[in-house]
Amino acid sequence: MNQFNIRRIYAVALRVVRQLKRDRRTIGLITFLPIFLMVLFGYALSGEMSGINLGLVESGGHNSQMSYLEGVKDFNLIHLGSESDAEKQILDGKLKGAVIDLPGEIRVLLDASTPQIANAIMAYVNAGMGGDEQHKSGVRVGSAVDDGLAKKTTKGPRIAQRYIYGYDLQTMDSVGPAVVGLVVFFFTFILAAISFLRERTQGTLEKFMVSPMNNLEMVSGYLVGFSLFAFVQSATTLLVVVFLFGVPMQGNPLIAFLTILLIGVVATVLGAFFSNFAKTEFQVVQFIPLVILPQVVLTGVWWPLESIPEFIRPISYLLPLTYSNDALRMLMLKGASIVDILYPDLVALGLFFLLVFAATINMIKRKVD
Amino acid sequence: MGDYAVVAKGVAKSFGKLKVLTDLSLLIPKGSTYCLLGPNGSGKTTFIRAIVGLLRLDGGELYVLGQPVAKVSEVYSRIGYMTQHKALYPDLTLQENMEFYAALYGVEGKKRSDKISELLGWVDLDEHRNRLAGNLSGGMYQRLSLACTLIHEPDLLLLDEPTVGVDPKLRQAFWEYFNLLNAKGVTILITTHLMDEAEQCKVVAYMRGGKMRAEGSPEEIKRIAGLRPLLKLWAKDPELAASRLGTGGFDVRLIGERELQINLDDHSQIKDVLELVKPIDLRLVEPSLGDAFLKLAEAQDA
Numbered sequence A: 001m002n003q004f005n006i007r008r009i010y011a012v013a014l015r016v017v018r019q020l021k022r023d024r025r026t027i028g029l030i031t032f033l034p035i036f037l038m039v040l041f042g043y044a045l046s047g048e049m050s051g052i053n054l055g056l057v058e059s060g061g062h063n064s065q066m067s068y069l070e071g072v073k074d075f076n077l078i079h080l081g082s083e084s085d086a087e088k089q090i091l092d093g094k095l096k097g098a099v100i101d102l103p104g105e106i107r108v109l110l111d112a113s114t115p116q117i118a119n120a121i122m123a124y125v126n127a128g129m130g131g132d133e134q135h136k137s138g139v140r141v142g143s144a145v146d147d148g149l150a151k152k153t154t155k156g157p158r159i160a161q162r163y164i165y166g167y168d169l170q171t172m173d174s175v176g177p178a179v180v181g182l183v184v185f186f187f188t189f190i191l192a193a194i195s196f197l198r199e200r201t202q203g204t205l206e207k208f209m210v211s212p213m214n215n216l217e218m219v220s221g222y223l224v225g226f227s228l229f230a231f232v233q234s235a236t237t238l239l240v241v242v243f244l245f246g247v248p249m250q251g252n253p254l255i256a257f258l259t260i261l262l263i264g265v266v267a268t269v270l271g272a273f274f275s276n277f278a279k280t281e282f283q284v285v286q287f288i289p290l291v292i293l294p295q296v297v298l299t300g301v302w303w304p305l306e307s308i309p310e311f312i313r314p315i316s317y318l319l320p321l322t323y324s325n326d327a328l329r330m331l332m333l334k335g336a337s338i339v340d341i342l343y344p345d346l347v348a349l350g351l352f353f354l355l356v357f358a359a360t361i362n363m364i365k366r367k368v369d
Numbered sequence B: 001m002g003d004y005a006v007v008a009k010g011v012a013k014s015f016g017k018l019k020v021l022t023d024l025s026l027l028i029p030k031g032s033t034y035c036l037l038g039p040n041g042s043g044k045t046t047f048i049r050a051i052v053g054l055l056r057l058d059g060g061e062l063y064v065l066g067q068p069v070a071k072v073s074e075v076y077s078r079i080g081y082m083t084q085h086k087a088l089y090p091d092l093t094l095q096e097n098m099e100f101y102a103a104l105y106g107v108e109g110k111k112r113s114d115k116i117s118e119l120l121g122w123v124d125l126d127e128h129r130n131r132l133a134g135n136l137s138g139g140m141y142q143r144l145s146l147a148c149t150l151i152h153e154p155d156l157l158l159l160d161e162p163t164v165g166v167d168p169k170l171r172q173a174f175w176e177y178f179n180l181l182n183a184k185g186v187t188i189l190i191t192t193h194l195m196d197e198a199e200q201c202k203v204v205a206y207m208r209g210g211k212m213r214a215e216g217s218p219e220e221i222k223r224i225a226g227l228r229p230l231l232k233l234w235a236k237d238p239e240l241a242a243s244r245l246g247t248g249g250f251d252v253r254l255i256g257e258r259e260l261q262i263n264l265d266d267h268s269q270i271k272d273v274l275e276l277v278k279p280i281d282l283r284l285v286e287p288s289l290g291d292a293f294l295k296l297a298e299a300q301d302a
Helices: A006-022 A024-046 A064-070 A083-091 A115-130 A141-149 A172-202 A204-209 A215-244 A253-275 A281-285 A287-298 A320-334 A338-367 B044-051 B069-078 B094-104 B109-122 B138-149 B168-183 B218-224 B238-247 B269-276 B289-301
Strands: A052-058 A075-080 A097-102 A105-111 A158-164 B004-015 B018-029 B033-037 B059-064 B079-082 B156-160 B187-192 B203-208 B211-216 B230-234 B251-255 B259-263 B281-285
Touching (some): A006 A024, A006 B094, A024 A172, A024 A215, A052 A083, A052 A115, A064 A097, A064 A115, A075 A083, A083 A097, A097 A115, A115 A158, A172 A215, A172 A281, A172 A320, A215 A338, A253 A287, A281 A287, A287 A320, A320 A338, B004 B044, B004 B187, B018 B059, B018 B187, B018 B203, B033 B044, B033 B168, B044 B059, B044 B156, B059 B069, B094 B109, B094 B138, B109 B138, B138 B156, B168 B187, B203 B218, B230 B269, B238 B251, B238 B259
Parallel strands (some): A052 A097, A105 A158, B033 B187, B079 B156
Antiparallel strands (some): A097 A105, B004 B018, B230 B259, B230 B281, B251 B259
16 A cells, blocks of 8 residues: 555545535535524523423421512412422422422422423522522523522522432533534534445545555545534534523633534544445435434433433443533533543543544445455 | 556456356456457456456456556556546536546646646536536536546556447547557556447457457457458349359359359458459448357357
């Protein structure tokens, strides 16, 4: 084989970019669809709610929150006699939550199956404490929960929350960072898979095989080209979650950006790899349930890994988004540094990339026969 | 070995149970135009793919430009390979397609722009160079594909049905260019269904069922098939002429009232015929290569 040639890599990258550039719909896909999706997710996560059935139990606390809650028009308030009564009604699905007014403590019971509503309720309870006026007319959970749950109780009663149904849910803020990774992964994967498939169906792949360019150069060229594409996407999605939905960015935005880029690169090689198993573009679409959906469900985008049954969890650890989700959450929500996410997250993503990259190059070689 | 661009000895390849190439042997001299002819599924494309190392052979030996086929990648920069797929990017312009292939082969700078202009001019697409390749007609697409294949001035040109969808006038231009390349020492291996194209080649190989059935110049192939030139002749006294020719040892028949048909062994016999009879008119009918292949196929089926 010929030596590694940067110019040939550049030629492939330039070509990929030229092709994408000319494909108007794909440009739209790259820039606007992520925004659209993020907006959709954003509002789904943080949308204002109304008509929420909320139980109130007076247990001698006489805290000011109770009268505040009385004034919130989004709630249908139902006064109940005891905490156990409230719990039963939540389990029955009649209530979305209940606030118990105890001396020195506000206890909030929340329906864990509807986290958005649970967060909205929490936000109101917290708002009632600080007298924060912006919360009065409907709450945007995405941003409100942040200062709500990570509360600063300087005075007034302690707020305790208890989820009915098992586990404690993470705040919806935590979905934001993960969704960024998911969106970038999804589009890059599909586009890379189709692009690679076309190389084969157009016969250009066969011409590559008979040219001085080797597979390493070809796949590298693709990576460079698609990184640019992932670059644009990472930037737009990140900007949308941070500025439109107020998901915090506690850590270094550049490292968050690079992490998203890394997941884009992983998606590119994974797309290239899977394209070997497809004969038509229709078959590429069939990879969505196979490759994308497990990552939506099993990598902790919506609910924590801990809530996934243990016998399935090993699969989670084989999926790249598990690591990017964790890394992005650590970066954006907890202000982690690059050292904090290096192991296992970045190392795992790096290993995953190398493994699939090597497999792809080998695969192309064999597939031609 | 040094005189041949491609040497195949007993090459065999099967896909599962299907034997595509069985004991195929041939020599392609450097600087020749070698044509692989044969019906669909006869193994022509498979053989070309074997030459460029895209297939693992089941048996036999194969050398390409002096290299055993296992090391053919070392001479990739000297091979131009045009597949039946056009291998172009419809969403790039003609110019961009050519630039891309030029870059793959390290053709850069002024040489690149000169070569692109030269080739686009030759395939008559220069005025379209900024159009998207996807908007071209089938024949234009084919021409662009050929131009891309030639961008790096290969020594060995492998053309798998290069003139499909190209109109006769341009097809002629293609062949003029092939001859020009040939004169520069480029070896051309071409597959085709078209007999008139095969006639232009120095060597024609007839493949069938993965085997070489006949090989030689178009004239030799016709002879192998038992086809000879036919002389049609009209004389004042056809019966007298027929008997004279008959005694002269010619294979002659009287057709209708006046027409004589004489099967010639070769063209030099025309002179002998004219010494025996003075015709009013005569016409030489050459057997076509197509007839030869039909006859060969029939003989092999029988």
